[in-house]
Amino acid sequence: MSPHRIALLFNANKVYDRQVIAGIGQYITCTRVKWDLFMEEDFRSRTVGIRQWRGDGIIADFDDPMVAEAASALSIPVVAVGGSYADESHYPAGIPYVATDNQKLVQLAYDQLIEHGLQRFAFFGKPPSPDNRWAHEREMWFRRLAAADGLEGFVYHGSPTSAGGWGRAQEEVAEWVGSLPKPIGIIAATDARARQLLQACIVADVPVPEQVAIVGIDNDPIVQMLSCIRLSSVIQGAEEMGRTAAQLLHQMLHGGDYSATRVLVPPAGINVQASSQYQCIRSPHVMRARHYIRQYACMGIKTEQVACYAGISRTSLEEHFKRELKKSVHQVILDHKLETARHMLANPLVSLSDVAVRSGFTSLQYMYAVFRREFNCTPKQYLEQLRAS
Template sequence: MTRQQSAQRTHRIALLFNANKVYDREIITGIGKYLLSTRVAWDLFLEEDFRARLNGIEHFEGDGIIADFDDPAVRDALADCPLPVVAVGSSYEDASQYPDNLPYIATDNRKLVTLAYTHLIGAGLQRFALYSLPESPTNRWAQERELAFNALLAADGLTGDVHRGLPTSAPVWNQASEQLTAWLQSLPKPVGVIAVTDARARQLLQMCLISGIAVPEEVAIIGIDNDPLTRSLTRIPLSSVIQGTEEMGRTAAHLLHQMLGGARFAGRRILVPPVGINVLESTRHQPVSSPYVMRARHYIRQYGCQGIKTEQVADYVGVSRSSLEEHFRRELGCTVHQEILKHKLEVAKQLLAQPDLSSTEVAIRCGFTSLQYMYAVFRRELGCTPREYHERLQGTQTSQPG
């Protein structure tokens, strides 16, 4: 076989992931982007529903495997695999937790939690808690995030509360919700809570809304994953740490590409740091002393884009309009109407960052009485029209290096 023929050979590669999770989906995306950016010819094996099934994997007649080693079953199934394997998964404080005969690409748990923790400190919070997952072999990555959280607080001379809760299965959902609500109510406030995933963060938000706990004034919440599906299921936009999952996928594909050419990386470990934080309403903590203002802002964050008026906010809080206005002037230096308008403007700015929404759709979603009114608010507050704001955002994104 000539060198040219060898370079053009198509390799059969199995990807063992569970793409029901955004973490796995984005790693697969990173692998795909590596293939698109190179001349690598791979025939990828994936189950039709993008879930890894290990039955018969030992009979896979392929050339290599990239697999999620957070699942102990995957790790065991590939223990004696004769093919080149690149492992992807969690980082560990205990080095013995890594496979010593394979290259391993890890999300850096300590840096993920550190980024969330420092963000909450920057929001002015002094009390912290963590919402984790029940201890199990498949949740080792969550326990690693617990270790990182406790180490960060210990270094600052603080203690934090860790709640693992129950699995989110239908038979125990009511019990899990009751336990989570009781835990949230027991926390000294204001408090910043880090959830080990966006899915857990969404549960926190849901229980806060049901219990009337103001987010972020009483409980500021930040998740990990930056999952767009989760964001679409919450009334209060969720702040989240953005993992470097696509970079993990690209790195794993690059290593396997080299291994198919004869390179060996047994025992090599690469920790990939987070990309940053998508900061949204759930951590925009602004301390206020008035419980009326706190409850009013909690209501506005849920329903501000649904055409609510000052009278409705006052009814929810349980005080007269004039009394609520006085509390707002004293605490925030603005009226209730201005706070509602500010919320609408923030939501509109977030929606305008999306490429496929027109200004008219944004105005409707944000509860502006007309497109012209939204234009007037943008000109007054930002010195530009919604269209100009959108174009400015797109220009900024285009100019950023890839």
């Protein structure tokens, strides 16, 4: 029997789309279905010529209005993947729809900020556009959550990002952050938005998370690599969405009628990192110092440089740190380097020597000595324990 020809209409430059595609691939591998998959060579989603395509089925990203319009007009089985809607009438008629649960995505981010003791909240979304319906659904749920708690939820849409307008867009975000009451927790519609917010805070010298705690959505590893302060992010259940969409299409190809099916897939969890770990710090000097340490600890900074940035003497800064954190400045710097090293040890593609250099240790031997002193094991032993857990 010849394989079914299936088109995947996704933009694989986005981590969400890549994870959906990965889930489709997992379903194919586990079930051993015979599918001949079509994707554009550059992994972009294009609808040109799709009506003339002689295939058997399609799985498509219906968050893209052009894709949704083109795929909905076809007579072959189609499974839609996209954001969820509070209003049922917004779902496409007669097409099975697998959706990320926007309400639960925002709820998870909101709960994370509440758990850290914050009482003010904001949302950094996207400008109104047919392409951004999913972002406006997340904004709506944020407004509802804040209203249910009797709180004012601050919302900012920002500008579309482009190379030419980037500088001004960042200035506008910094101005918005400066206008907010603090401390405050901010949920970003995506990790890309969260990274833009994080950069604006750094430029505006606003300590993260002491003044602004940030949670993104997507858990995008590229954004993590490009962020000098590690970003907390909600993990979408995108791979499960892909597996579910593939299963629905598989059943439709064998005569199943799933035209009225709606599947809401909850988030897979939250990756909690430094950007949301707010602590009530009274000393503005400690806030500034920790903000500086998070950015530059792995670049070999010393206590004197931190004190200079905080604007007080080393002795005074040490007193502030011992009073607020019960630690020395040096220990806080070291803790950050160790945290960075532990994260990198989980990546098998990074050698131990690279881990040492990129974590700010002067040598591999010194990193070994610090691990033995702090954790009573070597980095290799720590890595083995990590893999065994």
